[in-house]
Amino acid sequence: MASTDYYSETGSLIKGIDEKEEPRQLRYYSFFTALSQILGFLMLFLTGYWNGTWLGGYEWGPNKVEQLPDGHSTVTPVIGSWHYHSTFMTYGMVFLQGEAILMYRLFRHERKIFSKFLHGLFHLFTLIFCIFGLIAIEQHKNNGGDKHMFTSHSWLGVSVMTAFILQYIAGFVSFGFPKVSPSVRAWYLPVHRAVGMIIFGVSCAQALMGYMDQTWMSFAFESPAFKNCYGTLNCHGGEGLVLNFNVMVLVLYAITVVYLASSKKYIRQKTIDEEQH
Known part of the structure; x- marks a missing residue:
């Protein structure tokens, strides 16, 4: 069977790959990559739509204090900061x-x-989104006079964020701007991949925990209308359906990412420019 070198669309020369083997090896690759992107963007839409539509939608900043003519003041609660937290953390x-x-x-x-x-770059954007997400939830807690760091969701969130930052620093030092020997990089690469997948998996679990926490809070305290209609999925405007579909899409997106990243069939082949260095 013939083997050939060829250029990709952006001009990278791929080293010899069997012309018959490559399509067979990447069977269903296009389907799963397209599916992952469809699910990902659908998750973004559902997350933004749910957070922006119900329970006050998006609000930012501290409670609004207005001075009255008689010298007293009135406070207008700002309760929508947690919507930013939910959105930024899911997006990031x-x-x-x-x-x-x-x-x-x-x-x-x-x-x-x-x-x-x-x-x-995408991991850097992830970090930026998470910083704003943490600021948003801190603002929300302060506005409501609530306690900080009392749920398992918050404990696990701080833990996974710490692991993410350490992983990012280690990856940058090892691969982005390498300051370690090739032997150390070769040893650390599978560790880096495994830890990255664990952090991603825990992050997805964290997002699901957050949605369930908020559903419980809405059901028990914040929205009597939601309590009365969620059990029959008959909420005005379809809130319960949007929430449930969002959770399902998030899980399916995570599955496609893990499958594509872990399947040996889809391992990236070295290009000619890699072989020359």
């Missing part, structure tokens, strides 16, 4: 982190430096 720790993991699959025939740059 689930979608952007998932896309960062897939960069070596989505751009499998491009120069490795290109995939590596996008991998690091």
Whole structure:
């Protein structure tokens, strides 16, 4: 069987791959990559729509204090900051982190430096989104006079964020701007991949815990209308359906990311430029 070298669309020369073996090896690859992107963007839409439509929608900042003519003051509660927390964390720790993991699959025939740059950039965006998400939930807690760090969701959230930051620093030092020996990089690479997948999995579990916490809070305290209609999925405007579909889509997106990233069939082949260095 013939083997050939060829250029990808962005000009990266792929080293010899059997012409019959490559399509067979990547069977269903296009389907699963397209499915992952459809699910990912659907998750973004449902997350934004749910958070922006019910329970006050998006609000930012501290409670609004207005001075009255008689010298007294009135406080207008700002309760929508948690919507930003939910959105930023889902967009960051689930979608952007998932896309960062897939960069070596989505751009499998491009120069490795290109995939590596996008991998690091998307993780940087993940970190930025998470910082704003943490600011939002702190603001929400302060506005309501609530206690901080009393749920398992918050404990696990701080733990996974710490692990993510340490992983990002270690990855940058080892691969982004390497300051370690090739032997150390070779040893650390499978560790980096495994830890990254664990962080992504826990992040998805965290998002689901957050949705369930908020559902319980809405059901028990914040929205009598939601309590009365969620049991029959008959909420005005379809809130219960949107929430449930959002959770299902998030889980399916996570499954496609883990499958594409872990399947040996879809391992990225080295390009000619990698062989020359």
